[in-house]
Amino acid sequence: MTSTLPQQPRRILIVGGGPCGLVSLRNLVERGQFDEVVLAERRADIGGVWYLEDLPKPDAPRTRPYWPSPAYPALVGNVLAEYLSFSHYPFPEPPSKTHPYPSLADTYAYLRRFAAPFLESGQIRLSTEVVWIDELPDSRGWSVTTRDWRAGKNGEVHVEVWDAVVVATSWYDFPSWPESTPGLAEARTAGLATHAQTWHGPVGYEGKRVVVVGNANSSNDIAAQLKSVAKGPVYRSIRRQGLRRFAFLPDPRVVDVPPITRYIVKSSGKLDLELLGGSTLTDIDAVVLDPHPPLTSADTTPPRIPALYKHILYAPNPTVAFIGAVMSYTPFTLADVASTWLALFFARRLAIPASLPARLDGERARLEKVSRVREVGAKQEGRELSSLVAYHILGAEEQAYAQGLKDEIAAVEPGWAKVLPEWSDEAWKKREAMYERKWVSLMAEQEAEEKLAAGAVSKL
CATH class of the missing domain: 3.50.50.60 (FAD/NAD(P)-binding domain)
Incomplete structure (x- = not known):
């Protein structure tokens, strides 16, 4: 089976060094047999939202932009360790049995270890901001403009040509203010x-x-x-x-x-x-x-990256891909599956529909469903539903979506599919149970706090 790519891309650039970008780098390097795969991260370290750097001092001069993470020191996740584990690279079990959800520090340390060999090989370029991507005519690839923010470079501009680009910046970058709210x-x-x-x-x-x-x-x-x-x-x-x-x-x-x-x-x-x-x-x-945050401009309704095939490939030109463009319950494992699928597609081992309308059938169906659900919700509640009903939020459809990608992988590379997470009904019930486990953890912590407080009072 061959893909609809005019030719196999040999040089691939990944934009973004968070979990989605890192697992895409590993999977494209190890599962794709390309000539060159490089990841560009604009900040000074990998980790994406899981990398929390010191706040800049208000009066200190800056030599580079500051891109804050939405994380904070005491952050504890809502996903168990097994669902933060990339294939062939298990997440260590957290020491606490009372609250077995990895912290910000745990998750950053895991990602840093995972990225270490790629940092050493130079396949990850830190302090490299991708500022513009231009499509070249005649399927000659993409002209990518970057700025170098390493010490002494002062945002020096570079332009390179890549055969394919993978955007893995997810959807955390842009402030979202309810501008219509008076005051x-x-x-x-x-x-x-x-x-x-x-x-x-x-x-x-x-x-x-x-x-x-x-x-x-x-x-x-x-x-x-x-x-x-x-x-x-x-x-x-x-x-x-x-x-x-x-x-x-x-x-x-x-x-x-x-x-x-x-x-x-x-x-x-x-x-x-x-x-x-x-x-x-x-x-x-x-x-x-x-x-x-919005995924596109304010006039795109509902907010989304438009014209995607399987939430991954830009349908008019599938040499641009997006990993992490959908919001899911378990984004680490979903990115692992999606980027493995992408590696097979870029290697011309998976096919997509030849016509653009056929590639967009899934998007049309998704938009129609979102519209229907919003209309029903508006009638029931008398107002627009919240952002929990949106094009890019998978919700319960995550299971079928991920399993569909895995089935296509299994048809080409059964061995790869075996190491990827399961998305069966039984596995989905287990995933769902981790949210109930959070209640148990919080109640156990509350009980411990109350006992500690009672003990302190009794000593007075």
Whole structure:
């Protein structure tokens, strides 16, 4: 079986050194037999969101841009170690049995070890920012413009030609502000609305009145860290109750309130927040927004990278691919499967439909389904559904999607398929159980904290 590529790409550039880019590099290097595969990462180290560097000092001169991670020191994940494991490279079991979810430090260390041989070989170029990609005529590849931010280079510009490009920057790069909310632009200018990408833990929020927008995993984690240092209570502004998978134990220090309808900046520098239903929160010091960055321009509805085949290949020219463009429950393992599939396609061992309309059948079906679900939700709730219903969020469809990729891999390379994760019904139930396990972990931690507090009181 042959692909529809005019010729096999020999030189491939991967953009982004997070988990999706790193596993794509390994799989293209070891499973594709290409002449050259290189990964460009604009920051000074690999890890993507899992690499948390020191904040720049406000008055210190800068010689390079600063790209913050949305992570923070006390971050603990919501995915068990086995679902952070790349094929042939298992994630070490975390030491805690009470809370067996790897931390930020655990995950970064795992990725750093995984990347070590590629850093040593020079196949990973750090401090290399990809700023522009131009398609060359006559299927001659892609002209890629980069800036070199290594010490002394000062953003020096380089242009190279690559046969294929793999974009693995996922969807964490861009701030997402609800611009239509009255008063928020002024609040942001005043420095009072804090985007979650700048959240680096509760330091600096001591004694402040804080509102966290959202009640998914990130917002819950932020609220849990704030409740011990902020001036109580910490408010969570929510539209509806969170899904069961977003574990958060009731706590009197965290109070849920309706959505914010208006931000009012006061002469004191504080905020008054008008809420849906007419109530108001006064003298708020900071608002923390849980990000949901757009994948494309604001006029693309719903937000997505358009014209993709299997959420991977740019359908009009499949020498550009995207790994990590869909939001999934287990992105590490899904990227492993998707990039293995891509390695076979670039090697001309997997076929895709020859016509552009046929390649876009899946996208059309997905958009139609999203539209139907949104219409039903709007009728039931009287308003637009949240971003949990979007083109790029797989949800329960992750199982069929991943298994479909794996089946195509198995038809060509059965040995490769065997080392990739299972996506059977039984395996899916096991995946789902890890979210219930989070509740058990949190309750065990709460019980331990209560016993410790009781012991301290008894000694007084």
